[in-house]
Amino acid sequence: MKGRGKWKVFRFIRILSVTPIAVPRWNKNIGFILCLACAIWFGTQLVFAADAGKLVEKDGRYVFVENMDPATKLLLERAVKQGSITQEEYDAVIRASQERTYQLQSSFKAWYDRGFNFSMNDNSFLLKIRGRFATRYTQRSRNDAWRTTGDSKDFPELLGVFGDYRANRTTNDASTFNLRTARLYFMGHLFSPDLKYLFQVAGETAENAQAPGALTMLDATVMSTHIPWLNVQVGQYKVYFNRSQINSTAAMQFAARALAMDAFTANGLNRRDVGITIMNDEEVYPVNYYFGVFNGEGPLVNRFAQFGSEEATVGCPGGATSGNPYPSPADCPANNRNLNANVRTAINQLMYTARLQWNILGRAGYGEGDIAYSEAPQMVVGGGYAYNPGLNTSTDNSFVGIDLANLNLRRSLALSGNGRILGQGIVDFSTWTLDYALKYRGFSFQAEYWFRNITRHEKGLPCLQTAVLGGPCTAFAPGQFGNSTGWSVQSGYYLIPRKLEVAARYAYWDPDTHSASDLIKELDVSLNWFLSGTYDHQIMVTYSNIAMGQGGFAIGRSAPLPAVGTSFPSGTIPLDVNAATLIENMIRVQYQIFF
């Protein structure tokens, strides 16, 4: 019935549009009133007689089918002309016929339009099922430093229940096929179009994964859009913090985000988290806000997933650092348990995020290139702040191999490239970001800046070696961990509008401002062919050059290594003993289909 209402509006607009424009005002008013009266008087009959029907999909095309059989309608019209029936009888039978058609039709409809759609006729429920698949071939060429030293600092591998560090070392060349994206989307609305839901299930494997991927829930979220200035989203989803992370991987200019982009997520662990966000409608308002509160632990977990060690006496650290004199309180007993990992202390902490965005021109939206070939410039600037306190990067200052490790958190940090922070005890992340995007006639430019302040709860330099278990401390880290900062710029141009795009990106990242020779620089150039003129079907060829400095100090990987007396649980030779800049040249060929 809603469809009929729309048609009535269109008919009404058409009637209004025939009002002459070059007439005196009172005449115009009379004309308007007459037209309005006519519309009210005849409106129902006009609508039912001429326009009632519905849009149906037939053989992949959408066709408008009138409710009444055209042959019957023709005969009836002739009957009216010939005087066999009156106009009133004609109108009545038309209404009855259309009412009958409406009653006979099913109360739901199903069709394909960028996904399988199933909807109730009154639009109180919609389910859209979509699938996205991307497979990739990667050819890597790495320098000798990857073989001799490897990466033990930014993206280290963590082994066993102790989370011992392992350097990521490889031979020079690698050729791999990878199932980069395999996702199912279930989305739509419940009760009304203003209560939306999205579930996204992924079954893909990370490019450097050493184990098969498992099916996992990426998004599980419900969003209310009843109030345009106060939309509310709850569940697990991407945090609205920085542009590069909000952008969908389906709408990118390169086969993957830059390494630096993934390091500066709001929580420092993953672009997704569990929580709540309030925001306004980007379609309605040029200035948008996003305020969110999250667990700050990444997807599918909460603060209970991170833990520490404590002796039987409350407040006395367990694991390797208990006892006097360092760093336990003076009245703590001597250490009596090494492997406990028995206390959760940060469970009252949450992550807070804020993002503000100004659509200076048009609506640039999220997505990297200008596939829409914007006729007018689309320009947006935004910024965000995220505060994620109480991240336990190790069980106090415990030594690797002595206490049970906070594996989920540690591995999340390592996977996002924040591996240098591991071992620094409990830390607070304060992350700032600024971003800018411009799109115009196939051209796009996007820039982003990040800064992360890392505050250690433990004061003084991290203790690395003690004479005996529990102290005293005989060797400290050479310096405090600094801040992290980085930026990226990228630009693209559609050589053939909506079809063929060339893009380039440069990303710079300093993971520890107090360390030298640790910069990570990335250059990417990509040629993208969008086969159907949308993101749904594309082939990307991305060339990347990545240089990753391995200088600087990282706990458990650099000298001085953790030790108790003469026991060195991490070995006596640091992983970065031959540290050199790791250089990688890589070509990724990716095919994606979104259906």
Next chain:
Amino acid sequence: MSQVNVVRSAILLLALLMLSGLGCARIPYTTTMVHEDQRVVVMLQREITPAGYTHPVQITQQQVAAILRGFSLREQQRLPLRWHAEETPPTKIFREDEVEVLAPQLADALQKVGPEERVYFELFAPGMNPRYRRDVTGGWVAVHGQLLNLTIDYFHVQQPVRTSDPYDYNYSTPWTPAKTYLLYFDPGRFYVDDSKTDWRGVDFLKFLKNAPSP
């Protein structure tokens, strides 16, 4: 590749891209919005290459309506689908209610359009799910000599409603690009080719002279 070279290459590449981005448009762009409402949009678009149209044209809405009623189409398919598709009879492009709303606006636009512009239009109707999609039939009209050319880009295509849909952060949905349709005109003797310009269109002066009065 050394780091210095990498940075230099990146800066050079970005500079080239930015310069190329400032270049001219490569598809016709809108200059004037003639009419816009929920049902129909008519605008003037400037051609990117010299077109030499014989605009503006004095033509009534009744005459435009008569011409529109004669068009039918069939979507052009690639081989081997083309063999099958050509068995499908052409479909009338415009329903009567669509002609009624479109013809007056096209007639008005054809009187305003310049020789290097074309008249672009879109007809809207509620989509399969009106909250997210609308049904769009769109294309453009231009007059060259006495030939009136109609090109259809979209024929009842489902397009997103929201301007932010093309770059939605969950499922980016740009407009479905224009398709190629084979057009037919009834009576066919008025749908002719201009051998000099390779234009195909309705010889509208002859057609209107012969068309029965409404």
